[in-house]
Amino acid sequence: MFRYYFRLGIRSLRRNMVLTGLMIAAIAVGIGACMTALTVFRAMSGDPIPQKSSQIYTPQIDNWAPERPPGDTPDHLNTLLSYIDVTELMKEHGAKNQAAMFATLLSVRPEDPRQKPFKANVRTTTTGFFPMFDVPFKYGRPWTAADDESRSAVVVLTREMNDRLFGGQNSVGKIVRLDSEPYTVTGVLDDWQVMPRFYDMQVQPFGRSDEIFMPFTRAIDKQMKVLGSIQCNGDGTTAFEGLLRSECIWLQFWVELPTAADAAKYRAFLNNYAAEQQRLGRFHWPPHTNLRNVIDWLRYRHIVPNEVRILILVSFGFLLVCLMNAMGLMLAKIMGRAGDIGVRRALGASRAAIFAQCLIETGVVGLAGGVSGLALTALGLLAARSLLTKNFVALAHLDWTDTAIAVLLALGATLLAGLYPTWRAAHVQPAWQLKAQ
Amino acid sequence: MELRPILSAMRRNKFGALLIATQMAVTLAFLANAITLVEQRAAWSSRPSGLDEQHIFVVTTESVDHQSDSAAREEADIAALRGLPGVVDAYTTNMFPMQGGGWIDTVTLTPDQKTPTAVTANYMGDEHALNTMGLKLVAGRNYTAAEIETKRPPGDPPYSGLILSKALAEKVFPNENALGKMIIFDSDKPAPIIGIVDRLQGPITAATGLFASYEEYSVLVPYVLIGETNNYMVRVQPGQLDTVMKAAEGKLYALDDNRILHSKSMQQVRADAYRGDHGLIVLLTSICLALLIVTAFGIIGLTSYWVAQRRQQIGIRRALGATRQAIVRYFQTENFMIAAAGAAVGIAFAIALNLWMVRSFEMVRMDNSRAIIGAIIILLLGQFAVLWPALRAASIPPALATRGG
Numbered sequence: 001m002f003r004y005y006f007r008l009g010i011r012s013l014r015r016n017m018v019l020t021g022l023m024i025a026a027i028a029v030g031i032g033a034c035m036t037a038l039t040v041f042r043a044m045s046g047d048p049i050p051q052k053s054s055q056i057y058t059p060q061i062d063n064w065a066p067e068r069p070p071g072d073t074p075d076h077l078n079t080l081l082s083y084i085d086v087t088e089l090m091k092e093h094g095a096k097n098q099a100a101m102f103a104t105l106l107s108v109r110p111e112d113p114r115q116k117p118f119k120a121n122v123r124t125t126t127t128g129f130f131p132m133f134d135v136p137f138k139y140g141r142p143w144t145a146a147d148d149e150s151r152s153a154v155v156v157l158t159r160e161m162n163d164r165l166f167g168g169q170n171s172v173g174k175i176v177r178l179d180s181e182p183y184t185v186t187g188v189l190d191d192w193q194v195m196p197r198f199y200d201m202q203v204q205p206f207g208r209s210d211e212i213f214m215p216f217t218r219a220i221d222k223q224m225k226v227l228g229s230i231q232c233n234g235d236g237t238t239a240f241e242g243l244l245r246s247e248c249i250w251l252q253f254w255v256e257l258p259t260a261a262d263a264a265k266y267r268a269f270l271n272n273y274a275a276e277q278q279r280l281g282r283f284h285w286p287p288h289t290n291l292r293n294v295i296d297w298l299r300y301r302h303i304v305p306n307e308v309r310i311l312i313l314v315s316f317g318f319l320l321v322c323l324m325n326a327m328g329l330m331l332a333k334i335m336g337r338a339g340d341i342g343v344r345r346a347l348g349a350s351r352a353a354i355f356a357q358c359l360i361e362t363g364v365v366g367l368a369g370g371v372s373g374l375a376l377t378a379l380g381l382l383a384a385r386s387l388l389t390k391n392f393v394a395l396a397h398l399d400w401t402d403t404a405i406a407v408l409l410a411l412g413a414t415l416l417a418g419l420y421p422t423w424r425a426a427h428v429q430p431a432w433q434l435k436a437q
Numbered sequence: 438m439e440l441r442p443i444l445s446a447m448r449r450n451k452f453g454a455l456l457i458a459t460q461m462a463v464t465l466a467f468l469a470n471a472i473t474l475v476e477q478r479a480a481w482s483s484r485p486s487g488l489d490e491q492h493i494f495v496v497t498t499e500s501v502d503h504q505s506d507s508a509a510r511e512e513a514d515i516a517a518l519r520g521l522p523g524v525v526d527a528y529t530t531n532m533f534p535m536q537g538g539g540w541i542d543t544v545t546l547t548p549d550q551k552t553p554t555a556v557t558a559n560y561m562g563d564e565h566a567l568n569t570m571g572l573k574l575v576a577g578r579n580y581t582a583a584e585i586e587t588k589r590p591p592g593d594p595p596y597s598g599l600i601l602s603k604a605l606a607e608k609v610f611p612n613e614n615a616l617g618k619m620i621i622f623d624s625d626k627p628a629p630i631i632g633i634v635d636r637l638q639g640p641i642t643a644a645t646g647l648f649a650s651y652e653e654y655s656v657l658v659p660y661v662l663i664g665e666t667n668n669y670m671v672r673v674q675p676g677q678l679d680t681v682m683k684a685a686e687g688k689l690y691a692l693d694d695n696r697i698l699h700s701k702s703m704q705q706v707r708a709d710a711y712r713g714d715h716g717l718i719v720l721l722t723s724i725c726l727a728l729l730i731v732t733a734f735g736i737i738g739l740t741s742y743w744v745a746q747r748r749q750q751i752g753i754r755r756a757l758g759a760t761r762q763a764i765v766r767y768f769q770t771e772n773f774m775i776a777a778a779g780a781a782v783g784i785a786f787a788i789a790l791n792l793w794m795v796r797s798f799e800m801v802r803m804d805n806s807r808a809i810i811g812a813i814i815i816l817l818l819g820q821f822a823v824l825w826p827a828l829r830a831a832s833i834p835p836a837l838a839t840r841g842g
Contacts, residue, residue, distance in 0.1 A: 022734055067551040107500075107697065225665075225666075305713075309798050310717075314471065315724060317463055317467045317728075318731075321463050321728055321735075325460060325731050325735035328457065329739070331739075331742075332738055336742065336745065384720070
């Protein structure tokens with residue numbers, strides 16, 4: 001029966017190619033626009049570390065006065081920490097893992113004299129970074145806590161950096177020259193990329209990522225240039241020594257708290273810490289702290305720009321208009337065939353049969369619209385990639401989920417839109433139609 | 438024109454009429470908001486920076502190894518750049534407009550003031566800065582060579598004077614002549630305003646959010662910032678940009694090849710800075726055009742269907758003496774009535790949508806005239822789209838009335 005209705009549907013669609021083409025085109029462009037925006041959105045709002053995103057937190061402490069200059073957060077908390085606070089937080093070992101960090105840019109001089117020196121993005125952090133973020137190693141291992149303690153000149157390379165410097169060989173124990181100083185490689189990462197780079201979203205959260213990792217203490221020792229913002233509230237200074245003593249904020253700090261109880265305990269600790277700072281006279285305001293996990297943090301930092309949200313809204317509006325359009329055309333088409341339907345009804349077809357047949361016909365249109373919409377989505381993504389900041393959409397590509405969403409959306413929406421015309425078809429009065437003939 | 442027959446005909450096609458009206462209303466709502474957003478972003482991204490952008494490029498040098506004599510190297514570099522044929526002027530800067538991020542500081546009027554009077558960009562440069570950027574001095578004077586200090590940590594020398602953008606001067610001293618007044622900028626010591634330039638845009642280009650509110654506020658301080666990474670801004674004679682850019686890199690490498698150089702023209706800087714805004718404009722415009730086309734086809738489709746349905750009646754009307762024009766006018770009036778209803782709902786919907794977007798997406802407030810423009814576009818679109826089916830209706834011969842049952 002289904003196959004017969006399907007054939008009937010195809011035949012009926014072929015009878016009026018223009019109308020059918022218009023319907024399919026309307027659905028296709030609607031789906032194409034919608035899916036383009038949705039794919040970009042899905043790529044941008046993805047969970048960068050799904051297995052742990054609810055167990056990794058970043059603390060926030062108000063170390064500026066309540067009468068601070070306006071900031072870009074709704075709760076007037078800073079999104080970075082001062083060196084003073086980070087040093088104190090590191091002394092507390094309440095978390096399973098913890099990592100202080102900042103980014104820097106160092107020049108790399110390859111051993112091979114034919115290669116030109118270049119700049120590399122360096123993440124200076126503590127060894128807790130690697131187990132906390134489940135960073136996979138290809139060769140070797142992270143540096144040790146003792147290395148952190150003794151400010152050792154050691155580095156971990158990403159796979160790409162290892163390919164570039166050592167041709168992909170196991171480089172553990174080899175020397176890398178950074179800003180003309182020798183560093184020993186302790187490990188090489190396997191493929192690892194978090195999108196967005198939630199732990200530091202200041203510079204291109206979707207863009208080029210960290211290439212080399214080294215102990216935070218070493219970077220502090222060497223007074224390395226901060227790649228990212230240094231925000232000061234009155235006591236600003238460009239001297240590194242002064243920066244360490246100041247209330248300027250420029251560091252990220254993350255902790256791993258596996259259970260809700262751990263998080264609650266850490267929250268209490270943060271509050272106590274701020275209260276103690278108030279007692280000591282450093283803060284003249286009551287404790288104002290927060291602890292946010294990865295998901296909350298991404299939302300709080302508006303990881304998906306408003307532009308993308310607006311485009312999604314507009315494209316769904318567009319889809320709505322396209323569907324109404326298709327609905328109108330379908331109505332016209334089905335009612336144009338009222339005579340046929342009347343004959344079929346008179347020959348004994350039940351209402352349900354007419355309904356099923358028209359619905360299948362609609363489904364065929366939806367399917368065709370969905371598939372062509374998918375092709376348009378691919379085009380749309382190409383356009384988006386060349387038009388918007390690469391940073392936004394570099395990672396947006398069609399995967400199986402997107403494909404399924406597109407086809408189901410097209411089918412579902414078309415069937416929904418086809419419901420009324422189909423219902424009208426099922427209620428064609430056979431006698432009246434036959435008389436009209 | 439008699440409206441009653443149109444209304445009673447429409448009553449028999451309630452759903453179709455409703456469908457067209459709704460389509461038009463939704464189209465109008467998005468159209469009006471898109472126009473608003475496109476206008477805002479177009480205006481935002483085409484603001485003049487104050488610089489002679491067409492003739493300026495920036496070359497950034499980063500030394501590979503630690504250098505002890507950065508100041509001497511910087512002096513040699515900048516002297517070489519100024520000496521290149523085709524170069525108008527050059528200077529060492531800490532940052533440049535539209536670069537994306539940079540030095541932001543505050544202006545206060547008294548030392549114990551807690552909330553700053555203004556938040557502003559902090560540009561550093563010597564007496565060549567104004568000429569290199571091509572800024573227009575509207576009051577006061579430029580720095581002299583003697584006033585320029587070298588900024589090197591630790592400890593910054595006090596400012597002998599400050600040059601402000603006009604927007605900032607008006608913000609700090611509204612309705613007053615700011616020239617000669619003392620302000621506190623990024624330090625404890627007050628300094629006098631010695632010059633005001635027509636405009637100098639800040640480094641951050643985000644169209645919404647906190648930074649957008651002080652995009653035109655800038656201070657130029659008499660500092661030369663020296664470090665292992667330096668930005669040299671170079672202004673060239675017309676038509677020489679590409680040649681000089683290449684020559685500059687060659688010259689700098691010749692002085693010292695143990696460095697990494699990046700050059701970028703100001704035009705490229707601008708293109709990169711507003712890439713997102715331009716992308717949004719293009720995407721929104723294309724979606725709106727598609728929206729209009731789809732709506733037009735919807736109207737054509739449904740009206741054609743109505744024409745087909747009413748062939749008989751149209752034939753009878755023609756037989757009873759209605760002219761072709763009368764038939765065309767009938768469909769035009771019908772469409773106008775539907776479109777007017779759609780436009781009325783659409784205007785309300787456009788305003789509601791805008792208010793909601795303002796709250797949720799930092800969208801700009803829509804001027805109500807944009808909704809009116811949208812309504813006019815929709816009405817015209819309807820008249821245009823209905824023309825073809827209406828003409829087909831008009832060509833139905835009166836003889837049809839006598840045929841069939």
